[in-house]
Amino acid sequence: MEAKEEISDTDSGIILHSGLDSPIIVTKDVSTHTRAVKLKRQSLQDRLELCILELKKLCIREAELTGHLCSDYPLLPGEKPPQIRKRIGAAFKLDEQSILPRDEDSELCSVEAKLALQQQIYTAAHRLCHEEHLSKAVKKSRVQQCKHEEQKLKELQDSVFQLRLEYGRSSPRPCIITQKHHGTSDNSSLSDSAVLDEEELTSQSSQASSEPPSITELHSVAPGPSLLSLNPSGPLLHPPELRPSPHQPPLEHLHPCHSPSLEYDPAPIQNSPWKESSLDQPYQKQKKSHSSSTSSSPASCPTLPPLETCLEEVDLKLQIPKHTALRHTQSSSTPSTPEMHLRRVLSLRVPSSDPANNAERDRGRSRGPRRRLTDVILKTPEYSPITLAVGNPVHHSSSEDSNSEHSSAPSYTSSPCQELLAEPEQLRQAQHRYHYSNHISPSYVTHRYYKNSSAQLSPKLYRGYIDEGRGHDMDLSRMYIRHQPSPCINGHYEYWYEEPPLYQQGGRLIPHHLKLSRAPSLKEYAQHPGRALPRQVVSDELKSWHQRCQLRPRSLDRQGAVRIRNLPLHESPLSHRHDFYDQVPQRTADRTPVKWYEEEDQEIVSQV
C-alpha cells in the first residue's frame, strides 16, 4: 500500500487523493510506461522517416542518372513509384533492354544499337521527304535518300531478327518499335515536339550527307562526329564506331519515348453513349424491334404527302380517322399485344406488295400515297373492332348471332355455304389468291381490297374482306362479303351496340354458325399445306392473349364503348364497308348476297 501511494505521489498527482483505489493506480503505472514507450517510438519513427526521405532522394538522384528507378526505393503500400526523367534529354527514355544487359552479347547489342540509330535516320529522311516548298530536284534526291535509308533499315531489321533467332530470344522487339515509329512519323511529324530539336539536327545532318555539301556546311550543321560517320556509307561496315555506349547523344536517339505514339493510339473500341437495356426481351428481338421502329415508320412519314390527299385518292376519307382513333384507345387500354414482331414483318412486306399493285390498273398513282395508304391500313386489322370480339369471345359470337336473330334466320343457315359454292369460279380464285397472301400479310389484302373498290367506279359487287380477330397477325377468322353498298346503315350500329343482352341470347348459336363457316376454309387448307405451322403459332399466341385478356375484361368493354362513339361519325358509305360484320342484318334486308366464311381459328375462339 505504501509503495503504491508513493508512486502515485511521484506522478503528476491528479489521482493523489484516490489513495487506496488500487485499480486506478495500476493503470496509472501502465500509462506512464506507455507514455515513455510512445515517446521513444515517436522519435524512432521520426528518424525512420528522415532516413526514408534521404533514401528516396538518393534513389531519385540515381534514377535521374541511370534512367531507371532502383529497386529498393521505399514505397508505401499503394504508393506509385515516382515518374523519373533522365536529366539529360529528358524527353527520351532509354531502352533498358538494349542498354542495360550489356554483358549478354556484344554483337547483338551493337546491331540493335545500329538498328535504333538507323530508325532515327530513316524517320528524319522520311520527314525531309514530306517537307513542303521544295524544289523538284531536292525533293527527288530526298525521296531517294529516304528509300535508301529504308532499305538499310530493313537490312538491319533482318540481321537483328536473325541474330535474335540465333540467340533464342523470343520477341523481335525492334521490329515492333519501328512499325510504331513509322506510324507516328507518318501521320504527324510535328506531333512530338519535345524530340523535334534534336531530330531536326539529325535530319539536317542526314540531308547534308545526302546532297554532297561543302565541309563548312557540314560542320555548322552536324551536331556530333559520330552521326556523320554513320550516315554516308552503310553503318553495317563500321560496327565499332556505332557502339552507342560511349556516346550519349546517339543513345538518346535510340528510342525516343514511346509515350506519344501510345497516347495517340485510338482505343480499340469506341465509346458509345451510355445506355441501358431491359433484359425482359430476348436478345435479338429487342434489337430488331428497335431498328424497325426507327426505320420503318418515321422513315416513310416525312416523304409522304399529307394524309388527307392520300385518303381522298382512295375515297377513304373518313375511314382512316376512325382507325387512328381506335388505335390510340387500344394502345392505352389493352394489354400489350404479344405479336408486335409480326406486325413488323408485315410492315416489311408492304413494299414487296407494291409491284403487284403496280401490275394492276392504278399505275398513275405515285408511290408516296400508296405507301401511306398501306401504312394506314396496315394498322387497321390489328385495331379493327373485331379484335375486341376475339378478346372477348362472347361478344364476338353474339354480334353475329344477334345479327342472325334480327335478320331472317334462313338467310344465315343457307347463305354461307350455298352462296359460296354458287360463286363464279373466277371470283373464288381471286379470293383464293387473297387467302394466300393474306396468310402472310392481311394488310396487303385489305389494301388490295381498297384498291379494287376505288378503281371500280360503280361496282355492282363489293368484295369485302375483313380481317378478323387479331387480324394482322393471323387469320383467326375472316369474312368475305359480297354486297351492294347501302348508305343507310347508321342506325344499325347504335342498335347493335345498345342492346347488349342480345349478345348473350345468341350464344348457343355459335356452333351452328361455325360449322357452316368453317367448311370452305378447310378446303383452302388442303391447298396450302404451308399453313400448318402458322396455325400452331396462332393458337399458342392466341391462348396467351386470352389469358391476358381474361385478366382484364373491363378494358375490352371500354374499347367497345369507344368504338360506338367513333363509328357514328362516319357518314360515307365507303367507311361502312369496313364494318360489314355488324351490318349483316341490314344487308340481308337489302337482299344483298352475304357470304360468310370464317376460318380455321374460329374454333379457338369458341373454345375459350
Add this chain to the structure above:
Amino acid sequence: MSYIPGQPVTAVVQRIEIHKLRDGNNLILGFSIGGGIDQDPSQNPFSEDKTDKGIYVTRVTKGGPAEVAGLMMGDKIMQVNGWDMTMVTHDQARKRLTKKNEDVVRLLVTRKSLEEAVRQSMMQH
C-alpha cells in the same frame, strides 16, 4: 471499387441466382443493365469510379425474378454463369444474360454496401 492498374482486382461479391420467368417465348429476368466496355463510362450514374466500364444493374422490376433473387439497383455484375462481365461489351453482356436455353442465371455481383459490411466486420475482429 478502386484498384491499382496491373494488380488483381479484389471485390466482395454476392452470389445471386435468378430463375427466369417464362412468358410464352420470352424469358423474363426483371432487370435492366447498363454499361460495357463499348460505352462511355463517365455517364454511368451508378459507378463510383467513373472510368469503370463494367456492367451495372440500372433497374430492377418490382416483384420480378431479379428482385426476388436479391439483385439491387446499382449492383455491378462481375460474372454471369462463370463468364466474366467486367470486360465485355454491352451486347455481349445482354446476350450472356438472355440465353434462351438457360432458365437460371447465376450472377456474381458486387455493391458498395457489401464491401462496407465486410470492412466493418473486419474492423470489429
